[in-house]
Amino acid sequence: MISDESITDFTQFTQPSLGLTDQQVIESRKKYGTNILTPPEKEPLWHQLIKKFNDPLIIILLIAGILSVGISLYEFYGLAKSASVFFEPAGIFIAIILATGLAFIFELKADKEFAILNQVRDDDAVSVIRNGKPLSIPKKDVVVGDIILISQGEEIPADAILLESVSMSVDESTLTGEPLAHKSADQNLADTEATFPTNHVMRGTKVMEGHGTARVIAVGDNTENGHVYQAAQIDNTVKTPLNIQLDSLGRLISNASYTIAGLIIVAKLLFYFNWQPLSWTIALPVALLFYLIIFKFPKYKPQKSITLAIILSVVFISMVMIVFEYSGNNGNISELLAYTLQTIMISVTLIVVAVPEGLPMAITLSLAYSMRRMLKTNNLVRKMHACETMGAATVICTDKTGTLTQNRMSVSDSYFPEQPDSRLSPNATLHALAIAVNTTARISDNGSSRPDILGNPTEGALLLWIKAMGFDPDKLKKNVTIIGEIPFTTEKKYMATVIANKDGEKYLFVKGAPEILLSICSHTAPQLSVNEIHNRLKKWQSQSMRTLGFAYKKLSESENAISGNLISATDITFCGIVAIADPIRHEVPAAIAECRQAGVDVKIVTGDTPGTAIEIARQIGLWTENDNETNIITGPEFGSLTDSQIDNIAMKIKIIARARPLDKKRLVESLQRLGQVVAVTGDGTNDAPALKAAHVGLSMGDGTSVAKEASDITIVDNSFSSIGRAVMWGRSLYQNIQRFILFQITVNIAACLIVLAGAFIGYESPLTVTQMLWVNLIMDTFAAMALASLPPSKKVMENKPRHRSSFIITRPMWNIIIPTGLIMFGILFGMVYIFEHTHINSITDIFNIKAWNTGTLSPYELSLIFTTFVLMQFWNMFNARAFATSRSAFHLHKCGEFLMIATLIFIGQIFIVQIGGEFFNVTPLSVSDWLIITFGTSPILLVGEVLRLASRITSSPQAR
Numbered sequence: 001m002i003s004d005e006s007i008t009d010f011t012q013f014t015q016p017s018l019g020l021t022d023q024q025v026i027e028s029r030k031k032y033g034t035n036i037l038t039p040p041e042k043e044p045l046w047h048q049l050i051k052k053f054n055d056p057l058i059i060i061l062l063i064a065g066i067l068s069v070g071i072s073l074y075e076f077y078g079l080a081k082s083a084s085v086f087f088e089p090a091g092i093f094i095a096i097i098l099a100t101g102l103a104f105i106f107e108l109k110a111d112k113e114f115a116i117l118n119q120v121r122d123d124d125a126v127s128v129i130r131n132g133k134p135l136s137i138p139k140k141d142v143v144v145g146d147i148i149l150i151s152q153g154e155e156i157p158a159d160a161i162l163l164e165s166v167s168m169s170v171d172e173s174t175l176t177g178e179p180l181a182h183k184s185a186d187q188n189l190a191d192t193e194a195t196f197p198t199n200h201v202m203r204g205t206k207v208m209e210g211h212g213t214a215r216v217i218a219v220g221d222n223t224e225n226g227h228v229y230q231a232a233q234i235d236n237t238v239k240t241p242l243n244i245q246l247d248s249l250g251r252l253i254s255n256a257s258y259t260i261a262g263l264i265i266v267a268k269l270l271f272y273f274n275w276q277p278l279s280w281t282i283a284l285p286v287a288l289l290f291y292l293i294i295f296k297f298p299k300y301k302p303q304k305s306i307t308l309a310i311i312l313s314v315v316f317i318s319m320v321m322i323v324f325e326y327s328g329n330n331g332n333i334s335e336l337l338a339y340t341l342q343t344i345m346i347s348v349t350l351i352v353v354a355v356p357e358g359l360p361m362a363i364t365l366s367l368a369y370s371m372r373r374m375l376k377t378n379n380l381v382r383k384m385h386a387c388e389t390m391g392a393a394t395v396i397c398t399d400k401t402g403t404l405t406q407n408r409m410s411v412s413d414s415y416f417p418e419q420p421d422s423r424l425s426p427n428a429t430l431h432a433l434a435i436a437v438n439t440t441a442r443i444s445d446n447g448s449s450r451p452d453i454l455g456n457p458t459e460g461a462l463l464l465w466i467k468a469m470g471f472d473p474d475k476l477k478k479n480v481t482i483i484g485e486i487p488f489t490t491e492k493k494y495m496a497t498v499i500a501n502k503d504g505e506k507y508l509f510v511k512g513a514p515e516i517l518l519s520i521c522s523h524t525a526p527q528l529s530v531n532e533i534h535n536r537l538k539k540w541q542s543q544s545m546r547t548l549g550f551a552y553k554k555l556s557e558s559e560n561a562i563s564g565n566l567i568s569a570t571d572i573t574f575c576g577i578v579a580i581a582d583p584i585r586h587e588v589p590a591a592i593a594e595c596r597q598a599g600v601d602v603k604i605v606t607g608d609t610p611g612t613a614i615e616i617a618r619q620i621g622l623w624t625e626n627d628n629e630t631n632i633i634t635g636p637e638f639g640s641l642t643d644s645q646i647d648n649i650a651m652k653i654k655i656i657a658r659a660r661p662l663d664k665k666r667l668v669e670s671l672q673r674l675g676q677v678v679a680v681t682g683d684g685t686n687d688a689p690a691l692k693a694a695h696v697g698l699s700m701g702d703g704t705s706v707a708k709e710a711s712d713i714t715i716v717d718n719s720f721s722s723i724g725r726a727v728m729w730g731r732s733l734y735q736n737i738q739r740f741i742l743f744q745i746t747v748n749i750a751a752c753l754i755v756l757a758g759a760f761i762g763y764e765s766p767l768t769v770t771q772m773l774w775v776n777l778i779m780d781t782f783a784a785m786a787l788a789s790l791p792p793s794k795k796v797m798e799n800k801p802r803h804r805s806s807f808i809i810t811r812p813m814w815n816i817i818i819p820t821g822l823i824m825f826g827i828l829f830g831m832v833y834i835f836e837h838t839h840i841n842s843i844t845d846i847f848n849i850k851a852w853n854t855g856t857l858s859p860y861e862l863s864l865i866f867t868t869f870v871l872m873q874f875w876n877m878f879n880a881r882a883f884a885t886s887r888s889a890f891h892l893h894k895c896g897e898f899l900m901i902a903t904l905i906f907i908g909q910i911f912i913v914q915i916g917g918e919f920f921n922v923t924p925l926s927v928s929d930w931l932i933i934t935f936g937t938s939p940i941l942l943v944g945e946v947l948r949l950a951s952r953i954t955s956s957p958q959a960r
Contacts, residue, residue: 168210176607391730417527514549749821
């Protein structure tokens with residue numbers, strides 16, 4: 001904010017009635033800028049698309065695709081094969097395009113749906129004084145030094161210092177969360193605990209009552225609103241837990257596939273030389289060179305250049321010596337080089353097989369599918385990874401107003417004569433009239449169940465209260481004539497109105513601070529107890545409620561009740577009190593309990609007073625009798641701490657009261673340094689920086705446009721319970737991704753082992769890259785859709801959040817993946833071995849083997865192996881579906897989509913085998929073979945069922 005001293009060169013400030021001259025306006029605009037918030041630079045669409053290629057699995061696919069292109073070019077030009085050799089690299093790049101393209105399209109569509117709901121209105125009219133005359137100018141033309149005129153209901157166009165004010169209150173909730181802050185030009189009335197000085201009004205806040213004149217001291221980006229807006233644009237993006245875990249998975253897949261590929265090179269070369277000693281001297285250097293290229297070159301650092309040069313020199317010298325020795329032994333160098341190249345090609349093929357081409361797209365589809373489903377639960381998702389990240393959240397930092405509370409003052413309790421049930425007394429008409437006429441607020445009927453309040457929110461709450469009891473405030477007010485009134489001021493702390501009804505009867509109605517009214521009243525209504533009044537006031541005030549007292553007097557025809565803006569009447573009757581509060585949303589306590597039971601900590605950051613914040617925390621079950629001053633801190637205290645000091649207390653803090661806009665952001669960053677996964681909820685402009693910095697930002701549906709733009713998810717119904725549902729969805733989604741990975745890695749283990757075993761014993765690979773692309777890309781994508789379609793489970797809320805850096809494949813998953821993968825490998829290897837030594841025309845021929853002649857695999861035998869492999873994975877998909885459910889795989893309630901997609905996979909396999917032909921290297925199978933393979937592979941599921949049944953029995957209470 002610009003200081004007062006920085007604009008003292010404008011001499012007219014001593015004469016506010018003159019304002020700036022035209023020349024001073026030009027000078028001010030040139031020096032301090034325009035009153036426009038600089039919009040963030042939009043990221044080009046091509047750059048957004050390129051970012052999708054940063055996924056580690058996509059990078060692996062790109063490497064595999066490039067290598068595959070090289071192999072295809074060699075086969076096409078060097079070995080004169082047909083153009084079909086390019087199908088494999090084409091399939092890989094199709095997988096890449098689909099995975100990245102789908103993610104890009106879904107997020108782009110979400111961005112359009114998530115567009116800012118209300119644009120900054122720079123052309124709104126603002127009243128200013130210039131050249132000694134009042135005039136209206138667009139808000140964007142306001143400059144530092146302007147004298148602005150502000151009235152009730154208007155939005156303040158720039159940061160300014162009040163020069164004059166009359167009963168002014170401002171809604172600062174967009175900056176501080178405080179719905180009503182009293183403002184005054186009189187420094188003697190300054191609130192020392194206020195977030196912003198009492199004589200300062202801030203851009204973007206709204207005048208709820210009163211009016212005044214102010215001098216602009218900051219415009220545009222230099223305003224407090226501008227600072228918050230700019231902070232919200234800083235890209236504080238941190239890696240989501242899923243990204244971190246996929247990075248680890250990518251490294252595992254890379255290392256494993258490259259290691260197996262290296263072993264294949266060694267094995268094939270050893271096999272070529274019949275395992276002679278010379279074979280070791282050539283195989284090991286080739287494998288070492290392969291290792292260096294794959295593992296070291298991508299991580300090359302200049303400081304390691306000497307070591308790397310020595311290693312490469314040793315490898316080069318060794319290989320030269322091998323070539324010369326081999327030549328001296330009448331070896332065929334060209335044949336050796338051709339064989340070595342073919343061996344490397346096989347290794348690259350294995351890398352292509354090992355890399356789960358469908359995994360990136362499968363995860364994208366899972367996230368996109370959940371993104372759409374979450375909208376039905378009132379969670380509008382903008383960033384796809386936010387779906388899953390909510391499931392890993394360990395801390396939720398939330399504001400109070402509008403999130404935990406309704407952001408709407410209402411009468412919480414009352415004490416009037418003869419009203420034990422907190423209803424108005426039989427004299428309700430008189431009391432309702434007192435409320436209806438002695439107010440500056442009014443109800444604006446917008447046609448919804450929640451009408452707008454124009455004016456003071458506290459007075460609006462009273463109007464809604466009597467309206468709910470059947471009284472129309474507007475009609476009551478129209479039936480009387482207002483004779484005189486005394487506006488509320490912070491000095492008097494009361495408001496008074498004198499009216500006359502149609503019969504000519506005059507009444508004085510007074511409302512204000514109960515202690516002030518009790519001091520000016522002669523007596524109380526007959527049914528009221530003074531002790532009870534004090535007891536109730538003490539109780540309500542301890543709960544941080546606002547209290548109001550009411551008094552009245554029936555005046556004689558000639559009596560004057562008001563004199564010199566003060567009450568002159570005597571013998572006034574005190575007739576009742578009410579307690580007014582911003583009530584918590586009814587679903588919040590249960591939602592808070594659900595989150596805490598799920599291991600998610602909740603922290604409140606609010607601009608309210610410590611007393612009010614503690615009371616709200618108590619009502620929602622967050623603040624208990626065991627909590628003390630170590631669990632709450634004020635914004636000024638928090639702001640005075642260093643980052644390391646905040647880190648020491650961040651986990652203990654439950655409440656930050658009197659918080660400033662950037663306090664929540666600092667708390668979020670501290671929690672992230674402590675390894676927490678942080679979600680932030682908010683609806684105001686002040687929440688935007690924290691929403692942007694968090695792992696997941698959740699804005700409210702009726703929040704400001706800046707808050708929505710900075711968030712990842714919008715809670716459409718403003719319900720905190722929707723946040724609990726988002727956590728449940730996120731955890732269920734992560735579990736579905738785990739199920740798919742379990743399914744996918746099992747496929748790859750079986751495939752890699754069969755290729756590796758074939759290399760060691762000289763068999764050809766029974767699975768082509770094209771077939772693996774079908775399994776990894778098409779079949780697995782459908783499997784991902786099937787698993788993503790599984791409904792969320794409330795059971796996941798019984799678990800604690802996972803650690804953000806924990807490996808995505810857990811021990812229970814390995815306990816399924818490894819045995820299942822080995823069983824599948826054993827079955828496939830057995831089929832390869834048998835088919836290599838005999839010739840069959842139907843799978844039933846296995847039971848009548850008559851000869852063991854070494855040969856090659858026929859297309860029909862390859863089709864049998866391929867179909868057996870796919871159907872084993874088909875049944876294993878049901879095992880994956882049942883993972884972590886403690887239920888049978890046949891428990892398919894609400895799994896209609898899963899069954900439909902599973903059916904499509906089965907039909908797709910029949911279609912490929914029966915008509916796939918040369919492209920998939922298959923031939924049609926007989927009906928009997930289809931039946932035998934289908935039922936013969938089903939024990940994969942049945943064994944899983946037995947294991948799950950055993951697990952349920954051993955974990956049951958009776959067993960324990």
